[in-house]
Amino acid sequence: MKVVLSLGSNLGRRFTTLQGALDTLFDAPGLEFVKASPVYETDPVGGPGGQRPYLNAIVIAETTLEPRTLLERALSVENAFGRERLERWGPRTLDIDLIVVGDVVSDDPELTLPHPRAHERAFVLVPWAAADPEGELPGKGTVAGLLEGLDRRGVRLREDLKLQRPD
Ligand SMILES: Nc1ncnc2c1ncn2[C@@H]1O[C@H](COP(=O)(O)OP(=O)(O)OP(=O)(O)O)[C@@H](O)[C@H]1O
């Protein structure tokens, strides 16, 4: 199954954290790296004011794992990179969201698929469109189509930062 993951960081050494998270995510069997998007600097959406901008990227992978197992891996990588859950949408060293897992549809609050806010988030759709121009959000449409209606001003390409294929 194809998997689309969103990585974000707005605390600490943001780019080092994203690259470390990428390496750690793919450090166990069952998840094969396909592609990482460019890195974008993005204005924080939601949460308390005065937060630093995020670095965001999208990662595309193939998996044989169950969605739950993937979520557990994502949460454990967040914890390994010092994620603390203090307030909703508050600043974080690392955020990993499962955007799409194959054609799985779930409204379980523990794991909602596709991610319930992905279709309205330019910080997800802009990098995703760059990595996969044919991308689709099941039930919502193509990434390119969803982007048409969105304000992308808060999402800026960081040409100086490039994620390396996980080692
Ligand atoms: N598609 C999903 N990807 C990641 N976590 C999910 C998903 N659907 C539900 N969750 C649940 O959301 C919980 C809270 O996640 P988190 O604190 O990272 O939310 P958030 O990233 O702050 O906000 P948002 O959900 O708007 O991205 C996780 O523990 C997880 O169980």
Ligand SMILES: Nc1nc2c(c(=O)[nH]1)N=C(CO)CN2
């Ligand atoms: N710019 C930006 N804003 C956010 C982000 C994020 O990754 N980037 N993640 C959030 C919760 O998942 C809430 N707000």
